[in-house]
Amino acid sequence: MPKLELNAALLSFRVAAAIQNCLIHPISRTYFWTDSSTVRNWIRATASFNQIFVANRVGEIQTLTESDEWHFIPGKLNPADAATRSAIGEDVWPWIWQDGPEFLLQLESAWPTDLPWMAATVELKATKSYHVQITPDPFDWSAVSLDHSYLSSFLKLEGETKNLLKRCQSEAFPEDLTRLKRGKLLRSSSYLLALSPKLGEAEILRLGGRIDRAKLPYDARHPPLLPSKHPLTEKIVEVVHGQMHHAGTDYLFAKLCRHFWVIRGRELSDKAVSALFTCLATRAVHIELAESLSSEDFLLVFRRFIGLFGKPATVQSDNGTNFVGAERELNDLVNQLGKDPKLSQFRKEKMIDYTNQSFQPPRALHFGGAHESFVRSTKRAFPRKKWKSAQENLSVGDIVLLLDPNQPCGLWKIGHVNQVYPGNEGLVRVVKVRTKDGEYTRAIHRLSILKKAAVADVHPKESLPPSSK
Structure with missing residues (x-):
């Protein structure tokens, strides 16, 4: 209209x-x-x-x-409206069309009062708003001087160290810092989530978690976080490594952890490669650690294996390239390893038939057969899992399924939670479940909730329950 x-x-x-x-x-x-x-x-x-x-x-x-x-x-005074409100018995030619509205014969002050202006929202064009964020000039980390004389005060976060540390964290974790400052949870994709980070004094990002309950100084319980691939972190590792007279990986990593928590710090200190050996007849598995993918380190690993289990008659190998982020580099290294004359000489001396198989192509696990399945199982066994976000606590009255890996799924028991045992931070990790066969004390990762109780009737205990079924 x-x-x-x-x-x-x-x-x-x-x-x-x-x-x-x-x-x-x-x-x-x-x-x-x-x-x-x-x-x-x-x-x-x-x-x-x-x-x-x-x-x-x-x-x-x-x-x-x-x-x-x-x-x-107003509509009742508008001559144009007469055409839309015609009725039987009225004049064909209304008088108002000829004479006009009566108020025009009066003073202008007696005319109908005009309406105030109001913004008309109908038919408005959709608008887009753009926010421009000005990025400051990149900081020149090469100008930061860090040597043995300044290292002590730097590790104690004295002087300008706090400002350098905050700048480093703002460059490496900008979104995480922003969300924590606003009191929001970290995104599920954040790789800091497993560390339960917290903002400490001067808004420095620090390690969090249940280590807070340890009887240690605050800086030892909550060291500042440092990114692994950052110029400041690399400078710190280099100076500490030199101060410790080029100590080993574990010693260097332990020294760094006394002052900072470096993300993937052990990899920054050094890298290790593991070689997996499996018997195609008995499916036995043996894992050896190697310092690198060089020919010398591989032969040392191979010699240790032969010293423990004897000389194999035939050896088959994959290409070992399914490592995310380093596939091309590792591919070149392993190919060089297969062509190395030292390996050929070693095989001749030990009379080992080394079947190369052209180092099975990347992303073709079916070429490897049994040993690829063991590689996958080994990778799954090494990582440690951790809850990264807070979940709703189990409460009394919840209906749960008891997961039993030793029984078929159809025989798993269903029961009601009749007791919960929260920790000091209020998180429930152990509960007692009543089933038709009795009561069972289980950790929550061995339970699957089927239905939440309508009204929680929680009777928490201060300590873990005595051992039961």
Whole structure:
């Protein structure tokens, strides 16, 4: 309906423009009347803010008229409405079309009161807002001087160390810092989630978790976090390594952990490679650690294996390239290893048939058969799992399923939680479950909740329960 009213207003404007062009004497003042408050507000506002239909017509009206020339008239006084409200018995030609509204014969002060302007939200054009964030000039970390004389005060976070540490964290963990400062949880994709980070003094990001219950100094329980691939971290590791006279990986990593928690710090200190040996007849598995993928380190691992289990008659190998992020580099190294003359000489001396198989292609695990399945099982066994986000506690009355790896799924028991045992931080990790066969004390990772209790009736214990079934 407002669009029809707008067309009527446009028609009246065009008629007025045609009349002015036909008259010899200029018209000093023009009055336009409409009983549509929406049209009135459109004409008073900027035309381009509206959709195309409205914007084009309002724009044409605004080219030759001023907004104060348009006035509001109630519908009952509008002569144009007579055509839409005709009834039987009325005059075919209403008198108001000939004489006009009676209020025009009165003083302008007695005319209908104009309505105040209001923003018309209908037909508004959709707008987009863009936020521009100015990135400051990158900090020149090469200008940061860190040597043995300054290392002690640096590790104690004295002087400008705090500012350098905060700048380092803001470059490495910008989104995590922003969310923690706003009191929000970290995203599930954040690789800091497993560390339960917290903001400490001076808004420095520190290690969190249940280590807070340890009877240690605050800095030892909550060391500041450092990213592994950052110039500041590399400088710290380099200086500490030199100060300790190039000590081993474990010793260096332990020294760093006394002051900072370096993300993947052991990899930054050094890298280790493991070689997996399996017997294709008995499926026995043996794992040896190697310092690198060099020919010398592989032969040392191979010699240790032969010293423990004897000389194999035939050796088959994969290409060992399914390592995320280093596939190309590892591929080149392993290919060089297969072509190394030292390995060939070693095989001749030990009379070992080394079947290369062209080092099975990457991402073709079916070429490897049994040994690839053991590689996958070994990788799954090494990582330690940890809850990364808070889950709702189990409560008394919850219906749960007891997971038993030694029984088929169809024989797993269903029971009700009748006792919970929260820790000092309020998280429930152990509960007591009543089933038709008796009561069982289980850790929550051995339970699967089927239905939450309508009203929790929690009776927590201060300590873990005595051993039971």
